[in-house]
Amino acid sequence: MEFWLESLVAIVLVIGGVFLLIGSIGLVRLPDIYTRLHGPTKATTLGIAGLLLASSVVSSFAEGSISIHEWLITLFLLITAPVSANMIAKTALHHGLPAIERTKGQELMEQANRQAPPTGMTTSLESDAKDKQP
Amino acid sequence: MFPAKESRFLPMPFHSLLLFIVWLLLNNTLAFGHILLALFFAWAIPKLVSMLKHGHPTIKKPWLALRYALLVMKDILVANIEVALIVLGPLNKIHPSFIAIPLDIKSDLGVTLFASTISLTPGTVSTEISEDRKWLYVHALHMDDPEQMIKEAKERYEVPLKEILGC
Numbered sequence: 001m002e003f004w005l006e007s008l009v010a011i012v013l014v015i016g017g018v019f020l021l022i023g024s025i026g027l028v029r030l031p032d033i034y035t036r037l038h039g040p041t042k043a044t045t046l047g048i049a050g051l052l053l054a055s056s057v058v059s060s061f062a063e064g065s066i067s068i069h070e071w072l073i074t075l076f077l078l079i080t081a082p083v084s085a086n087m088i089a090k091t092a093l094h095h096g097l098p099a100i101e102r103t104k105g106q107e108l109m110e111q112a113n114r115q116a117p118p119t120g121m122t123t124s125l126e127s128d129a130k131d132k133q134p
Numbered sequence: 135m136f137p138a139k140e141s142r143f144l145p146m147p148f149h150s151l152l153l154f155i156v157w158l159l160l161n162n163t164l165a166f167g168h169i170l171l172a173l174f175f176a177w178a179i180p181k182l183v184s185m186l187k188h189g190h191p192t193i194k195k196p197w198l199a200l201r202y203a204l205l206v207m208k209d210i211l212v213a214n215i216e217v218a219l220i221v222l223g224p225l226n227k228i229h230p231s232f233i234a235i236p237l238d239i240k241s242d243l244g245v246t247l248f249a250s251t252i253s254l255t256p257g258t259v260s261t262e263i264s265e266d267r268k269w270l271y272v273h274a275l276h277m278d279d280p281e282q283m284i285k286e287a288k289e290r291y292e293v294p295l296k297e298i299l300g301c
Contacts, residue, residue, distance in 0.1 A: 019214055026221035035230050037259045038217055038275045045254065046214040068159050082253030082260070089261035089273065104231035104277070111234075112262040112271035118234040 001061055009054045016050020019043045031100045033092045041085040049074045143177075145184035150176040194300035202294050209255040209290075216257060220276055231277040232261075235270045235284050239292055244299050245270070251291045258287070 026039025056070035093113045099106060111118050144150055157172040158164065220228055239248055249260040249270060257275035264271070277283055 019218065022218045022221055026217065029221060029225060031225065032230075034232075034259070034261070034273045035228070035275055037273070038257060039221060041253055041259060042210070042213050042217050043221075046210060065162075067162060069162050072156065072159055078254070079250070082250035085253050085259050086249065086261065089259055093262060099230065099232070099273075102229060104229060105233055105280070108232040108234055108271060111264075112232070115262060115265040117264045117266060117269050118271075 001058075005057065005061065009057055012050050012054045012057075016047045016054065018047075019050065020047035023047060032103075033097050034089065034099050034103070037085050037089055041081050045074075045077055045081050048077055144180065146180040149180050153179055195298050198294060199298045202291075202298060205290075205294075206251055206254065213255045213257065217275065220257070228276045229278070231274050231280065233272050233274060233277070233280045233284065234264075235272055235287060237263075237268055237270055237292075238288070239296050239299075240267070241299060244295055248292055248295055251295075252287060255291075258283075 020043065023039040023043025026043065027036055030036045030039065052070035052074050056067050059067040059070075093109060096113070099109065108118055154172045154176040157175055158168060161168050235252075237245060237248070239245055245263065245267065249263070252258050252260045252270070252272055257277075259273050260270055261273050262271040263269065272287075274283065
């Protein structure tokens with residue numbers, strides 16, 4: 001393999017690894033479950049995408065044919081990461097897990113849990129939103 | 135069971151094509167056996183699941199969809215760097231917040247795409263949707279001005295999505 005290609009792969013690998021690491025650091029450092037969700041949903045997608053891009057380049061050159069299934073994995077991750085983040089957030093809300101004190105808009109948590117429209121929002125476009133009970 | 139104008143043999147032609155391509159890509163091959171298998175899956179799976187679907191969300195403007203995909207990819211990159219800076223910086227300065235975004239988009243696919251985009255882009259994760267499908271609850275990692283952020287998210291993602299899906 002060419003030297004410049006090897007360096008490119010190395011750089012992409014390092015960048016991907018750094019984002020994965022930052023995602024994990026975020027998981028440890030951030031104060032509550034809601035903020036912790038942000039690390040894995042974003043940093044991991046980009047981190048894994050970087051690793052897979054490197055893998056795609058390497059195997060394309062090693063096998064002499066273009067290897068695309070890494071891109072499919074990235075695509076699946078892009079589809080599934082927000083869904084799992086959403087499910088975790090939902091579960092946290094339904095268990096009533098507390099957010100850290102300085103979180104704004106905490107009154108929305110209870111309404112979100114009931115899946116009711118928010119009350120007293122001024123930005124409403126549909127002011128006729130009725131307060132439904134589950 | 136199927137609407138009149140749909141073919142009984144291939145109820146979802148677009149999905150069939152997608153399945154066929156994805157199967158071959160996943161196996162990284164063009165071997166005859168795999169092509170046969172892909173053809174079978176492309177025919178059988180849509181036939182099995184076609185009775186589950188309701189409504190037909192379609193992409194009205196593929197060109198805009200491509201532009202939207204590129205925009206989201208760019209935003210994911212920016213989001214990553216922003217979140218990385220927040221995570222590594224002093225944490226007592228961040229102001230997490232819950233907000234409710236009013237939804238104009240109606241279709242299931244539209245809401246799903248919008249909520250997923252929100253989750254993948256700068257400092258926000260969708261948490262819940264109201265029962266009447268008019269509000270999306272979002273948790274933001276750091277927020278100064280909720281009004282501004284709602285306006286931005288709607289203009290940047292919801293407007294193009296509505297145009298793409300034609301609803």
